[in-house]
Structure formats: C-alpha cells, structure tokens
Amino acid sequence: MAREVTRLVEWVDKSGGLAHRRAAEDAGFPLAARRAAVRGGDLRRVKRDWLATAAAPADLLTAAENSGSLTCVSAARRRGWWMPEDAPDDIHIRLDPHASSPTSAVTAHWTHRIAPAPGFGLLDSVEDTLAHIAQCLPPESAQIVWNSALKIEKLTPSAVRRVRWPSRQARHCADRASDQSDSGLETILVVRLSGWGIPMRQQVVLLGRPVDLLIGERLVVQTDGFAHHSTSAQRGKDVAFDAQLVLNGYTVLRFTYAQVVHDWDAVERTIARAIAAGAHLAS
Template identity: 40%
Template sequence: MPTTSRAARRRAELASWVRARQGISHSSDIRAAGFTVHDVAGAVSAGMLNRVRRSWLVTPECDSRRVAAARVGGRVTCISAAAIRGFWLPDSATDEKTHVAVQGTASRIDSDAVRVHWGSGPAPTGRNETEEPTLNVLFHVAHCLPRREALPVWESAIRKKAVAAEVLARVAWRSSGAAALAAVASALSDSGLETLFVDGMRRAGVDVVQQVWIDGHPVDGLIGSSLVTQLDGFAHHSNAADRRRDLEADARLVLRGYVVLRFDYYQVLFQWDQVRDAILTAMAQGAHRRPVLAAR
C-alpha cells in the first residue's frame, strides 16, 4: 500500500512539474529533474500526461500550438507565438495552422499540419524549447507579414514590455525587413491601430506627434499645431456615455481652434486611402496651421 501511495504521489508531482512548464516537456528534461521512466509510464497510464513524438510529454490541457510544434520537432513562432503572448494582431493576421520554426536540416515535416519557418532568428534557442524567444518571433513576423501588419505586432511587443525599442535597434537582424521595422518601432502608440495610422501617414510624408496632452486630455495624434486625429478601436463606444465623452472632448478642442478628424477601426484597416486623403486634404486647406486659444 505505501508503494502504491508513493507511486501516485510521484505521478502527481510529475504532472504538476510539467504543468508548471507550460504543460509540455522533453523526456530528457524530465529525467534530469529526477523523475524515472516508471514515473513517466505511470503518469501516462493514469491519463495525467500524453506522449507526443516519443520524447515529448504534455498535459491534457497543453496549448494545441505547443503540441503541434512538438510533433514536428520545432518551436512555436511568428503570429502563433505572438498570439500566445497576447501581442496585438490585425484580423488579417490569422492562420488556422500553427507557425513553427524548424532547423534547416529538418526533414519529414508535415507542412499540411503546420506553417513552417526555415530561417533562423537572431537569438539562439535551446534544443528542447517549444517556443521561440521574442526576438525570433518578431524576426519571423517581419518575414511572414507585410510591413503594415508586422509593425503593430512589433510595437505591441514593446508595449507589453516583452522587449525594449532600444534593444531592437541594436540587434544584428541579418534581414532588411526586420532592420527596417526595428528602426521605426516605438512604445508611443497605445494600440496596433494607432501604429498602423502613424506608419501610414509617415509613408505619406506626414509627421504625426503621438499622445499629446491638450485641454487636460491626451489626443491620439497631432499634425502641425492644430490638426488633431482621434482613433476609435474595434470595441470602442460600447456604451452611450463613452460616445458622449468623446463628442464633448471634440467640441472643446474645436472651440479652442483645433480641427478634429476622428476615424474608426474599419476605416484605418480597410479604407486607408480615404483616411489618408482626408488628412492630406485637410492639410491642403491649412487645418494643421490654425491659431489655437489654449497652450498645450
């Protein structure tokens, strides 16, 4: 009876140990932690752990993306890893397949099950890792997505404090696309939507100063001295009080001499030409050079 109790306790300890490591671990790491093949066999038999590709053990609740990576001997990367870490992703940057980084010498990869990334990112990775480090995740995002979609992911990583902008600028990316993103990524944007807007205007030759305080409140962007831009996210104005608050703020700005242009999520993502042209037209009319009544 004591033997049975000890075996059950060891199974529970092993399952808890694997669960603390994001629900997945290589058998060599399990052995190095002091667990035996009998502990592993008992946990698998009891349904506490499942085997993946012989050498990997996962808990039943382990994230399916980590499991998919282990099945092909790779690491979760790109937008799949970004999603796991809670980085901002545009709706267009979704994929039913898990994005997985594998060694250049890897073979027999089922590309129907995963989206394979063969290139190596700038940061080294451990042999038994199932997820890429942040720098490599961003490296693959830069290669996989168009710049307009990749930059918000990079800036979201900065806002989440997964990496600092000054660190990105010092990395040897070995990729012109990633280096270009590192040169412009910053922590100023409050959201991926703001990143898209500012980068789009920058490419149109317009400088937007972000998060400027006017009349005691921050505005999303200020062009010149008097053209204010405000952006409404996808879930913005969930109630009438929020809408009234924004209308009141816009009115106060107009009364002080500012011109306020407000755009929503759909316009910035799917009607960008109209957004850009509206701002360029307002500038042609001198909206960014009007005298204002209040000091910023």
C-alpha cells in the same frame, strides 16, 4: 505511486497542459511516476522530452511534436501582439536548418536562432519572432506588428536597432520601429501617413490627456479600438474630450476600427481634406 501520478498530472495541467521532462524532474517527480502516468494514459509523451495532458494548447503541442519552436504570427498571437485581420492563421514553427521535415501541416521557418528561446524553447524569442514576421508578412502589416511588439514587450526603438537582424526586411522594420502607438490602429495611421512629409507626433498630451496623433500643430486624429472603447461611459468621456479640444482651437477627427481597417480610402481622404483646409496649422 497512484498519488504521485495524480500530483504529476495536476502539475502538468497547471503548467498549461504541456511540460518538459526536465521541469518535471526539477519539480520533484521521479522517472517512475512519469512512466506510470504515460502507461496509464493520464499523460501523453511527446517527442521523448514533453509531457502533455488533454488541456495542451494545439499550437504549442504542434511545435513540440515537430521538435520546433512556435514563431512568427503564431508566437505573436500567443504573446498578445496586435495582429492584422488578413494575417495567416496557420501554425508557424521555427526549425533548425538541418532538422527533419515537419510531420504536421505547418508553415516552417528553417533558420538559426538570433537569441536563445525562453524556458525550454517551445516559444521563440521576441527577436526571432520579429525576424520571421518581417519576412512573412507584407511590409506594412509587419511594421504594425513590430510596433505593437515594442509597446507590449516594453522594448525601445534603439534596442531593436542594435540587434543583428539577418534580413533586409527586418532591418527596415527596425529602422522604422516606434513604441509610441497604444494600438495597431495608431500604427496603421502613422505608417500610412508618414510619407506625406508633414510633422506628426503620437501620444502628445493636450489638455491633460494624450491624443493618438497630432498632425502639425492643430489637427488631432483619434481612433476607437474594440478593447479601449467598449462602453458607453468611455465613449462619453472621449466625446467630451473631443469637444474640449475643439473649444481650444483644435480640429478633431475620430475614426472607428472598421473605418481604419475596412474603409481606409475614406479615412485618408478625410485627413487630406482637413490638411488642404489648413486644419493642421496654428492659427
């Protein structure tokens, strides 16, 4: 039995530190081994259905302890979606409307599911996560996260518009959803500038490379994010590409992450001045 317990604990660790009892059954671990592991302190039983080791992630463990699903900003972070700096950092879980109150300090979303959750339901579906984000974050921040989700989850705008969203906020995000942004910075640009009434296109290929945003015919706006421009070699390539664009008649404005996120007024004013000078118009 000791050998079986050791194998079980190793398997739960490889499963991320948290595993459902049915998954353990399917993997061939008998009830006796599971009980022995819990009795010996090698595993912790969570709400009857979950087995946890010391390596269990705190957010998923909290969801299991409350018989809920990780959702909203918590699920978005776990899925790797781009998140605004001012987004809430507490744990958000979805609970059924008539479920017991949570026993932990969490933000609870009391809703019926839009779509079945993957696996054993500890992480909310993409659709439910988006629906909660639409109601929990300010409209602009919600749209940024939505657009990031479309890119990462390989969803099309038409697909999300077919979902039967339960709230006006979610339907608004779906109507404006785009899968063209390579980063949250691009989405910030598009969302904030879209009301200007000037044609804007994302990821247009110019001189063999896509640009972040093309305003009109000749004004290119590029953004430098943390992950994509972290080396001097990459930075050198970007500067060389900008120079080629300028030599071919384009006006290029490049902004850093800090400028877009923390000094938006200056960014907006710079782009507006370029438009006032006709930089977006074909010569």
